Amino acid sequence: MSLPANRLRTSLRRPWVARIGVIIALFGVWEVAARWWVDPMFFSPPSQVFASLGALFDTRGVPAALRLTFWELGVAFVLSVGIGLLIGLPLGLAPFARRSFMPIVLLLYGTPQVTILPLFVLYFGIGPASKIAFGVSHGFFPLIIAVVAGVQNIKPIFLISARSMGATRMQVLRHIVFPHMIPSFFSGMRLAMSGVLLGVLLAELYVSTAGIGYFTTLFTQSFDPTRLFGLIAVLAAMAIVLNEVVRRAEIHFSRWHMD
């Protein structure tokens, strides 16, 4: 009689089982709250949200908006990495430039960029360009910092011995700087990805004519919580996947370096 209860207790002892239990319980609370407590104008139970995901994708413009947002994220991420490397490598390799400009980079990184979001819209328009630019402005600072830190951590003995053996500048970059930079470069990429996500989504929510920001405003104003929840769930899933990809890459490459 007590066998199933026992089995339940032993399996609950495993943390991941209990974690899934917590998640299921949260969804349960959400379902109950949405069905019996809260006005359906503002809240929608998860069962209904998941059931209507198909209808969400059938809504005209939504798949295109998701594609557009994904594209903005991708372009902004690639640009952030490019610009971050372009600024970070010279700063990391030249001690004087680093001492001079790193305080400026850190100062700019520390200022709240949301205050100048209207300026991005003014300069780049209300189309995808302003989202990409705003995403890049959030993404390339952490990358610069990571690249500079990575280059700085190279043991000077490697650089000195390479130079004394007559390595050219390109050879030093190719065989010493790049391989040693990889772990911190990937952790910079992870930070850049969360920055780009924040920047692009902020700009999308601020003003949008065809992206997901347009649809979140539309669903909010027409009191359609089911599709609003669905859209946000899809975006959150997208963010989780993107974050996970760079995090896996980071783990993989930091281990690769250790061997």
Place this chain on the structure above:
Amino acid sequence: MNAAKQQRQRLGSGAVQTAFLIVLIALWYLATTRWRVSPLLLPNPVAVLADFWDILSTGEFIGDLRVTLTELAAAFAIAACGGLVVGYLVGRSRYRIAVFEPLFAGIYSIPIILFLPLYVLFFGLGPASKIALGASISFFPIALNTIAGFGYVDRLLVVAARSMGASEYQLFRYVLLPAALPVILSGMRIGFTVALLSIIGSETIASLAGLGHRIVHLAEAMEMTRMFAYIVFVVAIAATLNALVSALEARVRSAR
């Protein structure tokens, strides 16, 4: 000799930084006067400075500043209470850490600003939605750092205190708290920064009052000079608040 060299280098990089700023402002000035960039895109720096003094001397910023700071204080208070309590409860047991820490870390990696439309739907356009969003965003770093602080206290210290007959309160006051405090404090500093960011951000996106709202309002009215002056003001406020919090953190840390 080495000290003299260091001194010279520091002077050199300081000179480069000053020169960089001067060149930047000079280019800005020249762009607006000589090269005739439209004042709708880039207002004259002198006019921006004049507007900045005007904002400060007339005190028209007080209303918006009060709204933003009230939201910030409420959001941070909620996040700090919730984060500390939850973090303590979770961090006191290995099992609960294993269950909850990955959950919190996973949620924290989602850009929570995504949920702003939902918050606006529930709490309206007023301060309540900003407080709720700021509190939920800054809850996570505080809770995660509190878990890390209490969870990774050296077992030996706890066992030693117990075997010497420390009460539950004494254990908390003299062993756990001092060991965990530095990590918790830096979590609270991060929580404060993200709360400030998300409150200004959500004011920018959808609101009726506050500093973020003022900037958007001026942008929509095409009053660029005043808007630049407000941007300078908000950046200065944010820098001051962050410096204050860092100083407070350092003081508590050293007073320990």
